[in-house]
Amino acid sequence: MAVPGARWSILSLVLVVGLLVGGCAARDDDRLGGDPPAVGGVPNTPPMGWNSWNTFGCNVTEKIVRAQADALVSSGMRDSGYDYVVVDDCWSATDRASDGTLQADRERFPSGMAALGAYLHERGLKFGLYSGASDRTCTQLLGQRPGATGSRGHEKTDADTFAAWQVDFLKYDWCSVDADHDRQVDAFVTMRNALRDTGRPIVYSINPNSGVAVGGDDTVPGAAHDWGGVATMTRFTNDIASAWSNGGGSSGSQGVLDVIDAAGPLTSRVQAGAFLDPDMLEVGVAGPLTDAQQRTQMSMWAMMAAPLMAGNDLTTMTPTVRAILRNPAVIAIDQDQRVTAGAPIGDNREIWTRAIGDKGLVVSMTNRGDRRRLMTVTLSSLGLSGDATVSAVDAWTGKRYDAAKGALSVSVRAGDTALLQIA
Incomplete structure (x- = not known):
């Protein structure tokens, strides 16, 4: 003082x-889609919650999601601000219903997605889902699952379905080696407009990156352009790994330090309702990160004013992991109402x-x-x-x-x- x-x-x-x-963000001349927020009515501060992918991948089930939601509440995580529960890829059936709408995988989500959303809302939580920005989801594009249930060409139908299911968060994944800029902008803006038209405040989280750079400087699409007018939160690297550093290259997974370094030149883009997404927290996820390195990830995500999306198994987390994720002083920095990022x-x-x-x-x-x-x-x-x-x-x-x-x-x-x- x-x-x-x-x-x-x-x-x-x-x-x-x-x-x-650069903490006082000015308009970026390269901003796409106009001024933030991309979708009205969402919180000005970074979203906080939990995502299924890092721990459960394609094995996610209704039972798992409900157990994780209950643990968010019982552990005090919800009361610390972690209220979005996002079901990542593999929740849907591998084909659409006869009327062209998305439907839940009947074996793994037997109650359906509307019922899951109701379960979450009853517990003071918010409901998130995943979809692909092409005709297939990421696991379908990689040949890990059959079918073609991405949202490209079905944007209005799918946005209306998500709104009817009371979805509060959409993770929208490019996941294609075709990184054509015009096609990307058209795909992400089309879904943004469809979400807007529903009138429901849905956090719109996009990942424009596809494992390849868009130029000779090894820059991925999410970093090459400011997507703040298109989406609430934008990934600017490829997937994070539970690693301290993977060497810094942008074409594969990045470690914690690699993501921090990628963020440094971009943080002036952050403002209320428009966030850089450094990917999910690896705190408590199986891997080689030490407790100190996990504190560093939490610290630097807060310095970025970044979304805090836990990815660990909440039902088995240790007191140390819980203390890192729930540290009130660090969360207060992340959630500061000024909504500017550091550098x-x-x-x-x-x-x-x-x-x-x-x-x-x-x-x-x-x-x-x-x-x-x-x-x-x-x-x-x-x-x-x-x-x-x-x-x-x-x-x-x-x-x-x-x-x-x-x-x-x-x-x-x-x-x-x-x-x-x-x-």
Whole structure:
């Protein structure tokens, strides 16, 4: 907190940092689809919830989804803000009904999708479904399931069906090696317009990426363009893996650090109702990520003002996983009503800043090394004079740090992130 003797107020600091890191989002000349929000009536802040894919993949069933929904409630996750329950690919039958409408897989979802939505709504949760932006879903395109039940050519019918089932969230997946820009825009805008026409506020989450780059700079479609007028949330990498780093390439799955680095140049696109989607949280998902690295993912998703979509098995999560996912200070940063994303300070990938509230600031310090080390951010890099008096509180530990000799310094464990809030 600033105290008498500081030459700059925290409000001035935030204004300066906004200029330094692009935290005050201006209109991107490359924005597609007009101004956000893409679909009216959805929350201004990033969606939070759970998605079936990371843990259950194509084995998802009605029984599993109901158990996960019950665990969202009993674990306190719902009360922490995680209220969307999104059933990913493989929920539908492999053929449409005789009238051309989508229908649930009869064996795995015997009660049907409307009944599942009612079950979720009765528990104070929201209902999400997946569809493909071509004639097939992703697993059908990859030859893992038969049929052709994507929504291309059926946008109005499917949007009306989703609205009738009381769906609150649609994940819409390109999943094709054909990344033709005009075809992508037409497909995603057509479904956006169909959702708008239903009059139901449905979060529209798109993934334009297809495992291939669109140019010589190794950029995928979700990063090459600002889709903020087309969708509520847009994936800007390919699928995330439960890994610290997979080498940074955009054509395969990305690790946590790879996604963070891909986000850095793009965060000025974020504003109320329009979010970068760094993919689902790997917190609690089977894999090699340490507890510290999982805290880093949670921290940096909050710094991006990103959707927080858990992907773990909620019925078996440990107290440590629950504590990471439910940390109130970190969630408050993510859900800040200012809805601006942070960005790296200069070319330092380990230190980001984000403006929050009327005059607040958050600084993240990520130790990418393999041993604990002292990390430092200078006050001058934050727009403060060297003799300013500043203190900060770590959102993870609650520990207070006071600036000394013109800098804030924190000892950070390997793979971990200090998330310092200055108010």
